[in-house]
Amino acid sequence: MIVYMDTQKNNGRRDFLRTGALLGATVMASPLSTFSSNSSSSSKPAILGGRSIWSDKQWPQWPRWNPETDERRLLEVVRSGVWSRGRTTAEFEQKWAAMVGTDRSLAVVNGTNALATAINSFGIGPGDEVLVPPYTFIATVSAILFNGAMPVFVDVDPATFQIDPRKMAAKITSKTKAILPVHILGLPADMDAIMAIAKQHKLLVIEDACQAHLAEYGGRKVGSIGHAGCFSFQNSKNLPIGEGGAITSNDQLFMDRCSSYHSYGLPAGSFNPLDTGMLGSKLRFTEYQAAIGLVMLERLQEETDVRHSNATYLAAMISEIPGITPYQLYPKVDKGAFHLFPFRYDPSGFSGLSRDSFLTALRAEGVPCSGGYVPLNTQPFIQASFNSPLFQQLYPGKDVDFQSFTEKNQCPLNDKLCEEAVWLTQNMLLGPRTDMDEIAMAIGRIHHNAADIVKSLPTN
Secondary structure, three states, rough: OOOOOOOOHHHHHHHHHHOOOOOOOOOOOOOHHHHHHHHHHHHOOHHHHOOOOOOOOOOOOOOOOOOOHHHHHHHHHHOOOOOOOOOHHHHHHHHHHHHHHOOOEEOOOOOOHHHHHHHHHHHOOOOOOEEEOOOOOOHHHHHHOOOOEEEEOOEEOOOOOOEOOHHHHOOOOOOOOEOOOOOHHHHHOOOOHHHHHHHHHHOOOEEOOOOOOOOEOOOOOOOOOOOOOEEOOOOOOOOEEEEEEEEEEEHHHHHHHHHHHHHHOOOOHHHHHHHHHOOOOEOOOHHHHHHHHHHHHHHHHHHHHHHHHHHHHHHHHHHHOOOEEEEEOOOEEEEEOOOEEEEOOOOOHHOOOOOOHHHHHHHOOOOOOOOOOOHHOOOHHHHHHHHHHHHHHHHHHHHHHHHHHHHHHOOHHHHHHHHHOOOOHHHHHHHOOHHHHHHHHHHHHHOHHHHHHHOOOOHH
């Protein structure tokens, strides 16, 4: 049994994140007043030689694995002699579909191939365009390019870190076939607006939910709102299997095509190579993966609830620190998955301390953190794809001119977001509420001593 602290929902704090309003004193004390009166926050920061706030503790381990309770399913598979796709995989698919709220799910080797398979099975390919955010992992765009289609980047809403539906209309052309919203960091995109645009323009919606297991929007799990959803079960994900992925949908014909594509082109349920009726790949799940996945499913909902509760609390704690702006959720978001906890950092609130120096100072306090993504729309892998013999044959030269592409796909708000973002990892949200207090205290300590930290840095 997993034991966490404070797993109950707090609608007041959730509403705070949606509206940006300040919490009342009945909920919690002002973080600024707490920091200013607390010796830990005002004392010398670790980067200046002080004692690290987190010096004698460890963050929750990830992935979690209890040999006494978790190895039974895995040993059953090992001893069965059936190690390739079989009954255990089918059980995992059924349970995952039920949790997401779709009729079917198909387990595949990883999230990248879940995306590529979904795009292929909808018939999206050369000459087609797919709207996609620039604030995402490389796999989202790679899956489009794998199929010979063209990514079209839509700028973000920095407050939510998500693709901005208000900017989609200007990017839709006669070649546009789909929207690929990414519930990045585990926070749901604005799906009502996206689905309305898709309906108006007769576009498919493929949800990239690779970081958003069990996140909820409008009473539904992400991955069940669009025409299809795609998930990743890579080692760092909230549902970790080592590697793995899944496609979810209520579209039976589409899921049959996905099943065929992931198994040599065989009809769903067939293992006879003479039955092959289409070109396919081999992307099948193993029984080992399914066994681990079934174990992880047993605690996924509880872990999701804990992350959401702790993230909401932490965001409220740091929201009053000048220079710190936590994420916001769209009004219909019921729950975030929080694969990552994001906030934006403004050096002007920290006496001009750069983001890189802030990250260094926060790590010195024992808080792992990073600056997140770089702008994906300008990365050289896109240029390499355009210069490949395949794309040179598929598209006119002007369509694969990288300079022209980057000019048409400028996303200035995303560029700024990539300069401001700070991430904390999901395992940090699985500890007790006191862990959140100490993260906030570490940030408060850096803020209180920012001018001294700036003075200590070498000058050019």
